[in-house]
Amino acid sequence: MPIRIPSDLPAQDVLNAENIFVMDGEAAAKQDIRPLEVGILNLMPNKIETEVQILRLLSNTPLQINIDLIRIDNQAPKNTPKAHMDAFYLSFDEVAHKNYDGLIITGAPLAHLDYADVKYWDKITTIMEWARRHVQSTLYSCWAAHAAMFHFYGHNRQLREHKLSGVYTHQVNAPHDELLRGFDPEFNAPHSRFGEIPIDVYHSVEGLNVLASSEQTGAYIIASKDKRMVCITGHPEYDPETLDQEFTRDTNNALSPRIPENYYENNDPTKPYHVTWRSHGSLLFTNWLNYYVYQTTPFDLADLPAKK
Structure with missing residues (x-):
């Protein structure tokens, strides 16, 4: 698909090298269609790395x-040049009308x-x-x-004693939900977090469905039944090397981390890592864009209904 991004955004060179179709504003203007408008509120310290990862999935x-x-504030992030933020990011106040x-x-x-x-x-x-209105x-x-x-629901996360880190096998719980269309009954996905909300808490919230889970990750x-909210834990x-x-x-920071599970060959960090999740990640975002966004959004965004 043509992702329309600024022609000099660093992500463009990376994506072009991966044979991913990106489009600058001049070429996009020649297409007589109504493009989707997607915002990315990037809270990660390394903005550029996260930009590439998400744009790849879109x-x-x-x-x-x-x-x-979109940026959350005007403070310079620790791992991203200020010039990059000033050139490519909008403050929330600049997009709040959209x-x-x-x-x-x-x-x-x-x-923590x-x-x-x-x-x-x-x-x-x-x-x-x-976001509920816009x-x-x-x-x-x-x-x-x-x-x-x-x-939204008042349910706080718990903190695990040890970080959940690794690649885990998940089961599809709702095979007929459009967000999981084309998924195998089991698929792999990476996790890297201390926070955790027990699965029975999600089940207790009216209007939410747990579409995929695992015994190890919960x-x-x-997703909400109206498709307006999707949570990915x-x-x-x-990227293949991110967990490494x-x-x-x-x-190196003397935090004594546990070795990421099911990632390195024989769980040995001196050996190569296995990449087994990227096709599922691409399909997940494609389904979100198609079935949760494109198929449900009004042609005129001014007609967007507020979520109750």
């Missing part, structure tokens, strides 16, 4: 998509902070409430998925 559909990269077909809110390295102690918690809750379907990833459960894909966007980089970083 790339496998014939739909044209206009992407807005309606979007889809919104993705990424995870954030905030596992209470929500009230997160410096931009008030802004996050403002955006989550705004976005057809919002996808919350990892930390953001737990934050949404707390904000609920993985959760893992990281289908991860996290393990190496935490080891």
Whole structure:
């Protein structure tokens, strides 16, 4: 699919090298169609890496998509040049007047902070409430998925003693849901988190369905029956080397991390890692765009109904 992104965004060179179709504004303007409007609220410190990972997953559909990269505040992120943020990111105030077909809110390295102690918690809750009125379907990833459960339903996450890290086999619980169309009954996905909400908590919330889960990770894909909210507790966007980089970083910082499970050959970090999740991740985002966004969004975004 043609993802419409700025011609000089660093992600474009990476995606072009992977034979992923991206389009600049001039070429997109020649197509007589109404593109989807998708915002990405990027909370990760390394913005550029996360941009590439998410844009890659949005790339496998014939739909044209206009992407807005959104920042939570004007503070310079630790691992991203200020010039990059100034060139490619919009503040929430700059897009608050807009309606979007889809919104993705990424995870954030905030596992050990209470929500009230997160410096931009008030802004996050403002955006989550705004999305109920301005976005057809919002996808919350990892930390953001737990934050949404707390904000909307009052269910706080628990913290695990040890980080859940590795690649785990999940089962499809709702084979007829369009978000899982084309999935095998079992599939793999990476996780990297301390937070956890017991699966029975999700089952207790009226209007939510646990679409995929595993005995080791609990609920993985959760969606509202009206398709307006999707929570992903893992990281289908991860690059092949991401878990290895996290393990190496935490080891070098003397955090004594556990070896990511089911990732390295024979669970030996000196040996190659196995990549078994990327096709599922691509299909998950393609299905979200097609069935939860494109098939349900109004042609005129001004007609977008507010979520009750």
